[in-house]
Amino acid sequence: MITINDIAKMANVSISTVSRVLNGKGRVGKEKREEILKIAKELNYVPNYHARCMINESVFTVGFITPDITNPFFSELTRGIEIGILGKALLILMNSFRDPKTEEEMAERLKTSGTKGIIFGNSRVEDSFVSYISKFLPVVVFDKEYESEKIASVLLDNSYGAFKATKHLLDNGCRNVIHFGGTDELLVSVQRANGYKEAMKQAGLTPRIFKIGYDEKAGYKKAKEIVEKREKVDGIFCMNDLVAIGAMKALKEGGLKIPQDVAIVGFDDTNLCDYVSPSLTSIRQPAEEMGKSAATMLIDVIEGRCNVRKYVFSPTLVVRESSLKTRGQFS
Amino acid sequence: MITINDIAKMANVSISTVSRVLNGKGRVGKEKREEILKIAKELNYVPNYHARCMINESVFTVGFITPDITNPFFSELTRGIEIGILGKALLILMNSFRDPKTEEEMAERLKTSGTKGIIFGNSRVEDSFVSYISKFLPVVVFDKEYESEKIASVLLDNSYGAFKATKHLLDNGCRNVIHFGGTDELLVSVQRANGYKEAMKQAGLTPRIFKIGYDEKAGYKKAKEIVEKREKVDGIFCMNDLVAIGAMKALKEGGLKIPQDVAIVGFDDTNLCDYVSPSLTSIRQPAEEMGKSAATMLIDVIEGRCNVRKYVFSPTLVVRESSLKTRGQFS
DNA sequence: ATAATTTGGTAAAGCGTTTGCTCAAAGAGG
DNA sequence: CCTCTTTGAGCAAACGCTTTACCAAATTAT
Numbered sequence: 001m002i003t004i005n006d007i008a009k010m011a012n013v014s015i016s017t018v019s020r021v022l023n024g025k026g027r028v029g030k031e032k033r034e035e036i037l038k039i040a041k042e043l044n045y046v047p048n049y050h051a052r053c054m055i056n057e058s059v060f061t062v063g064f065i066t067p068d069i070t071n072p073f074f075s076e077l078t079r080g081i082e083i084g085i086l087g088k089a090l091l092i093l094m095n096s097f098r099d100p101k102t103e104e105e106m107a108e109r110l111k112t113s114g115t116k117g118i119i120f121g122n123s124r125v126e127d128s129f130v131s132y133i134s135k136f137l138p139v140v141v142f143d144k145e146y147e148s149e150k151i152a153s154v155l156l157d158n159s160y161g162a163f164k165a166t167k168h169l170l171d172n173g174c175r176n177v178i179h180f181g182g183t184d185e186l187l188v189s190v191q192r193a194n195g196y197k198e199a200m201k202q203a204g205l206t207p208r209i210f211k212i213g214y215d216e217k218a219g220y221k222k223a224k225e226i227v228e229k230r231e232k233v234d235g236i237f238c239m240n241d242l243v244a245i246g247a248m249k250a251l252k253e254g255g256l257k258i259p260q261d262v263a264i265v266g267f268d269d270t271n272l273c274d275y276v277s278p279s280l281t282s283i284r285q286p287a288e289e290m291g292k293s294a295a296t297m298l299i300d301v302i303e304g305r306c307n308v309r310k311y312v313f314s315p316t317l318v319v320r321e322s323s324l325k326t327r328g329q330f331s
Numbered sequence: 332m333i334t335i336n337d338i339a340k341m342a343n344v345s346i347s348t349v350s351r352v353l354n355g356k357g358r359v360g361k362e363k364r365e366e367i368l369k370i371a372k373e374l375n376y377v378p379n380y381h382a383r384c385m386i387n388e389s390v391f392t393v394g395f396i397t398p399d400i401t402n403p404f405f406s407e408l409t410r411g412i413e414i415g416i417l418g419k420a421l422l423i424l425m426n427s428f429r430d431p432k433t434e435e436e437m438a439e440r441l442k443t444s445g446t447k448g449i450i451f452g453n454s455r456v457e458d459s460f461v462s463y464i465s466k467f468l469p470v471v472v473f474d475k476e477y478e479s480e481k482i483a484s485v486l487l488d489n490s491y492g493a494f495k496a497t498k499h500l501l502d503n504g505c506r507n508v509i510h511f512g513g514t515d516e517l518l519v520s521v522q523r524a525n526g527y528k529e530a531m532k533q534a535g536l537t538p539r540i541f542k543i544g545y546d547e548k549a550g551y552k553k554a555k556e557i558v559e560k561r562e563k564v565d566g567i568f569c570m571n572d573l574v575a576i577g578a579m580k581a582l583k584e585g586g587l588k589i590p591q592d593v594a595i596v597g598f599d600d601t602n603l604c605d606y607v608s609p610s611l612t613s614i615r616q617p618a619e620e621m622g623k624s625a626a627t628m629l630i631d632v633i634e635g636r637c638n639v640r641k642y643v644f645s646p647t648l649v650v651r652e653s654s655l656k657t658r659g660q661f662s
Numbered sequence: 663a664t665a666a667t668t669t670g671g672t673a674a675a676g677c678g679t680t681t682g683c684t685c686a687a688a689g690a691g692g
Numbered sequence: 693c694c695t696c697t698t699t700g701a702g703c704a705a706a707c708g709c710t711t712t713a714c715c716a717a718a719t720t721a722t
Contacts, residue, residue, distance in 0.1 A: 051385060054385070058444070059444050070406045072401060090394075091424050092392070092424075135375050136375055249605065252608060276608065
């Protein structure tokens, strides 16, 4: 590695002179300046980032721990985060595959790697761990609220979203609406399940919840089962779009018509919704916006500009073909 | 920020003693050791990453510049890269939105940010820039080969893949096969277009190529146009799955049946293919594997374990419903 | 008892930069 | 011709940590 020292020797000047030339500070004679610049260029000199960091604040890094980057919701979120930190920081991405142990290890790794802040995306880590890690670094958590004044949150009213989704299915004539949910460890799952339950209760119906998971495979598998058992189901509210898409596939394979036989609503409103067929009704989370908010909030905390805040977003229902038993503008 | 020095003062020992305790090296009396550990814990001490980096090799970072993380192909690739660098390095992710200027800026930023290597995913940067940046950092490029011994590549025989795809459409009875391709700046586009042309030529047919872009919107828009103009088309080979999915939507909206009226083949074989309907025939790129190879190759170069290499992957045709005019096992 | 070794700890050199202070030389003003 | 300012450039400290050389005391061997 070539250093400022090497250049100084070559140019027969002191390192401070070299530094001054390279940073355009201080007064250095024209000849020396040009000589130094020439040598630096020839040697492909790049200032040592870490040495620099020890002195003045340079560009820093923040970490984003995501359950699964291949879920379009999270990739949109990621893009939002990136936009939010633009120019201020670099984004270190980590895929936890939804394993809480892995998530803790990753956070620990980020902590010891000079990262200035961590964003937990929809994570399963225990509250105690979040509290612990927040002692070392500013933290932003998606979908979870903390007592501590030190932990910022980006929230979406999941149970209200789920309520809306379920209500929509009921309003469209479904009676036997079931829910494909995630596991109880994930707060989001619980909240969405609650919203579903509430809507069912209000309609005087019995909720049926299947805790199946988070991806297409999970949705496919369970829907297949339901088709094979010929269960009496005319609507499914899925905890996310991937699950919904998997379920749709299984239903169609089973000869069931969507939405006539079974109506479906997903959650997240990823860009897939428009492109599956029938197009998928979903509860919209403004992923990119949410990512952006998380990022700017984190940067603000890191740079000491403000205290911890909380962003709350509202879910909105985006109606598409998969849920309209009474065919209207779509067909 | 709390440092080793603070701890030393509190414990009334020298900083070297503290360092020894923290690193488990050297001999330190039991009482002092415990005292020091206790203080360190109380103060939430974390060793300064940058200071550490200046002395011994710690975990380092590598950068991945991707056109668009929301494209499932790239998110799978990203996951592969992450797996490949696991434990060795942290991954800095950057979205260029396919803008070559942005890509250069990003690489430049990585260069000055202590990053030890860069992976260019399907990038549009000019060759001269890649050569330039490779003077400073090890570089791995997807889908592009370089003279320089310093630049590693992960390749896929795109034109062969495209050839296969087109051939498959022709073998299934299509005569008027068109191609939805990307722009000429992207080598991949050109290669895929070439494969398409070759297949058409061999069949004695005239190729028709539309340079439309890389996402669902582009595919949708162009297909809409074609439907409206009632062009004579019975097969479309799309440069990637997203374009294909967009096109499918437009065709279906136009009342055309897939594959009976128009057969479709995509490229990438993203996990979407299984979940759209009809399911999408596609040319498989083993994204995760490719990412993993790129990453291990980069790490190898960084750690001086080997010279630059080249990985070549083979595209395979994955047949699904969207391309089978003669209905067989699917229906 | 003396020499040799182990144990516990300190001081200082570096890693690569930046920057405040110093100082000499040169040019300007009286 | 002498002081005053400007210009150019070096020295050295600091950033936080690791590591080596080194020293003293305590323990062991001779």
